[in-house]
Amino acid sequence: MLGMWLSGALSAQDMIITSYDDTIACKITKMGRDFVSFNYVHRGKVRKTILRRDQVRFYRNNYYVTPVGPARSVILPDLNPHWRLAVKAGISYDPTKPPGSLQHELYVHDEKLKLGQHVETDLSWFWSEYFGVGIVFNRFWTRNSMDNVHVRWPNGSVQTGTVSDDITTDYAGLGLSIRTLDLKRSSSSYYQFGFGQFRYRDDAILINPFTVTGITSGFHLITGYDFAMSSDYAIEVQFSEVFGTLKEVKIAADLSSQTVILSKSEYHYLTRFDFSLGIRFLK
Structure with a gap:
């Protein structure tokens, strides 16, 4: 099928020059008011993509009467592989x-638990x-400890001692992934939204030690931006919510x-x- 496409449809190839001065040998399939659709060959495979009209500086049909060949038929690299694996870390x-009903010292303690770390x-x-x-x-953790805290119990009695929380939350989710490619070939955007499950654990001390655990459902939203270092990996900056x-x-x-x-x-x-x-590996 690829050989027939190269010898037939690409026997007279079109040329597109982008606003970034990239020259693309391709076959234009649709010239719309807002977008240009075209097919091109990369690493021996036929690919389909689109460009916005404001990203096309010049185009000409049947510019290449003789096919330039799959190895040089397009300048755009393959930044859209099927598999994408990422490893990252950061602050949460x-x-x-x-x-608002918490005692002042306990309120201050809880405020210090707001900032944590995660790996994903x-x-x-x-x-x-x-x-x-x-x-x-995703695994998130945060911890804080305070000594000589005065704790007032519901019966009115007061005790002085340590207040501590060592919290770990694991989240595993499944979602729909969406990506777009930047024409400069140096970056791409990545989005995902989906649902999953939380596993919560807090090894706590409120004068006396105890452990709190729980499981619940949840959902996540991810926005990432990849800066390609090569055809195999990219540096990723990401913001996400759970x-x-x-x-x-x-x-x-x-x-x-209990x-x-x-x-x-x-x-x-x-x-x-x-x-x-983090780092995103491409395949």
Whole structure:
């Protein structure tokens, strides 16, 4: 099929010169008011793509009477492989506010838990130039500890001791992936939105030690920007959001544990903003 396409459809190739002065040997399939659609050959494979009209400085039909051959038929590199694997890390921020009813010292402690760190990996498979499916795994952690804190209990008694939280949240999700390619060939945009599951754990101390765990569903939004270093990998800058709400937790202390269904005012929100820097491998 490829040989027939090269010998037939490309027997007289068209030429496009982009606004970045890239020259593309191709076959224009549609010249619309806003977009130009065309086919080109890269690494022996026929590919289809589009350009905005303002990205096309000049074009001419049947410019190449003799095919220039697949190796030189297009200058654009293949920045749209089927597989994309990324590994990244960064800082995280929790925008939710602690309950206003907290004692001042506990409120200050909770505020210091808002900033944390995370590591993340995601794998996407694209069935077309623009659309695919992806999986993502993210681990977030934050911790803070304060000594000599005065804790007032509901019965009015007061105790002084340590308050500490060591929180870890794992999120695994599945989503729809979308990408666009920058004509400068140095970057591409990447988006994903989907749903998944949170696993929450807090090794805490409130005078006495205890552990809080919980599982809940959630969803995520990802916006990434890749700066291609070569045809095999890119440097990625990413901003993402995850959303979830814990409505039921398991509390373990000493040798006993109990499941607690939280009231609406006690819900624990897992909303978080992540800022990441990493490497994306292309295949």
